[in-house]
Amino acid sequence: MPTRQKIRTAIIGYGRNGESMHGQAVFDSEQFEMVAVADIEPEARNKAEEKFSCNVYENYHQMLDKEQLDLVVIVTRSNQHCEMVCDCMAAEVNTLITKPWCLNEGEAQQMVAAAKRSSKILMPWLPARWGSDFLRLKELIAEGIIGKVFRIYRAEYSFATRNDWQTEKQNGGGYLLNWGPHIIEPPILLADSPVKDIYGSLNQVINPGNVEDLFSTTITLANGVIIQAEYNINAIKKLPRWIVQGDQGTIIVDDTTLTIHAGVPSTPLDPTQKEYMSVAELAITTEELQGNIYGDSSALYKAIAQAVHGEQTYPVTLESTLYLTKIFDAVRQSSIEHQVVKF
Numbered sequence: 291m292p293t294r295q296k297i298r299t300a301i302i303g304y305g306r307n308g309e310s311m312h313g314q315a316v317f318d319s320e321q322f323e324m325v326a327v328a329d330i331e332p333e334a335r336n337k338a339e340e341k342f343s344c345n346v347y348e349n350y351h352q353m354l355d356k357e358q359l360d361l362v363v364i365v366t367r368s369n370q371h372c373e374m375v376c377d378c379m380a381a382e383v384n385t386l387i388t389k390p391w392c393l394n395e396g397e398a399q400q401m402v403a404a405a406k407r408s409s410k411i412l413m414p415w416l417p418a419r420w421g422s423d424f425l426r427l428k429e430l431i432a433e434g435i436i437g438k439v440f441r442i443y444r445a446e447y448s449f450a451t452r453n454d455w456q457t458e459k460q461n462g463g464g465y466l467l468n469w470g471p472h473i474i475e476p477p478i479l480l481a482d483s484p485v486k487d488i489y490g491s492l493n494q495v496i497n498p499g500n501v502e503d504l505f506s507t508t509i510t511l512a513n514g515v516i517i518q519a520e521y522n523i524n525a526i527k528k529l530p531r532w533i534v535q536g537d538q539g540t541i542i543v544d545d546t547t548l549t550i551h552a553g554v555p556s557t558p559l560d561p562t563q564k565e566y567m568s569v570a571e572l573a574i575t576t577e578e579l580q581g582n583i584y585g586d587s588s589a590l591y592k593a594i595a596q597a598v599h600g601e602q603t604y605p606v607t608l609e610s611t612l613y614l615t616k617i618f619d620a621v622r623q624s625s626i627e628h629q630v631v632k633f
Contacts, residue, residue, distance in 0.1 A: 297321060297322045297595060297598050297599075299316050299323060299361045300325060300327065300357060301313060301326075301362075301363045302327075303364065303366035305329070305334060305365065307365050309338075311587055314587070316363075322591065325357060327344060327345075327346050328348070328350035354381040361383065361385070361386065361594070362383045365388045367455050368390055369461050371387055371390070371392050375387050375392075375404065375412065376401060383410055384411045384598050385411070386413045387401075390467035390468070390471060394618075394619055399612070413604045415606075416606050417590060418475060419475075419605070420582075420585035420590055421472075422583050423546075423548070424476045426577075427532065427541065427548075430550065435541075436535075436537075436538050436540060439481060439515060439534060441533075441534075441535040442477040442481060442515065442516075442517050442518070442532070443477075443518045444476065445531060446520075447521075447523070448521075449525040453497075453498055457497050457501060465504065465521045466492060469521045470617075478517060481513065482513075483511035484633075485633040486510045486511055486632075487509075488620040488630065488633055489508045490620070490624040490631075491624075492625040495523045503523065504520075504522055505520060531544065531545065537555070538555075539572075546578055546583060547578060548577050551573075553571055617633070
């Protein structure tokens with residue numbers, strides 16, 4: 291089998307995530323070669339040049355004009371994504387776009403259209419699909435270990451403020467777009483059913499700026515499963531990240547500890563007494579999740595390499611990512627209108 295050529299890669303935006311999540315994955319993989327980095331900040335360009343001994347640019351347009359690239363990775367502010375993706379697609383370069391891939395459905399449609407005009411691939415970055423918690427829960431639900439699932443709760447918590455671009459609407463900031471791909475999409479994928487209706491609430495609690503730092507949403511699916519997802523401000527650390535409820539048990543994920551409570555509901559002699567309305571006997575098993583709960587960058591970059599080489603289709607489709615964007619739009623609309631949005 292012939293040796294594959296290294297994928298000539300460039301990053302636009304060598305900030306925190308560009309460096310640690312993407313730059314490091316490229317550096318660690320033998321399948322990629324970092325040949326260029328574009329960033330408006332001199333310090334970021336200096337760090338990239340020192341790390342990769344690559345060409346650096348202040349203007350990404352110049353980079354696209356001068357470099358022969360197989361892949362561009364866009365890791366910039368959310369409000370810049372749509373324009374940059376369209377430029378990269380027009381330059382006929384395979385493009386990986388970090389989450390959130392855009393601000394709204396209108397931008398998403400522009401990017402999908404640009405990808406259709408191009409002969410290259412547009413790849414949305416949704417790392418939660420590779421998360422160790424999501425993958426393990428998917429296995430357990432498929433095994434039917436807690437019977438028929440009827441409700442899934444997914445949450446993340448913090449008790450700290452931030453003062454970066456994520457606090458400003460003009461930059462595409464806000465926790466719905468930032469955390470929504472981690473919190474809202476995975477439960478919907480686990481339940482495996484179209485969205486029927488959405489109720490959402492966005493609030494600004496402790497952060498500066500003018501966008502939400504807290505969101506909560508209740509999503510009803512066509513199969514009847516109810517999804518409750520939230521990013522919350524909470525000083526208490528020991529709260530579950532997942533609660534998956536079935537008619538024969540419940541799965542709880544607390545940090546990286548997954549506990550299965552499985553059993554058949556009891557039929558008490560006196561159903562008016564609440565203390566008797568519980569399962570007669572539970573089988574309780576606990577395990578520690580292995581791997582990154584937010585997705586292993588090295589695993590994602592293997593999938594990216596296979597897609598660029600034409601060996602396999604990239605697992606995250608444009609259609610599914612557009613669908614997620616429409617869900618985020620509906621959550622925001624529901625919050626503004628204070629009513630359920632039919633999807």
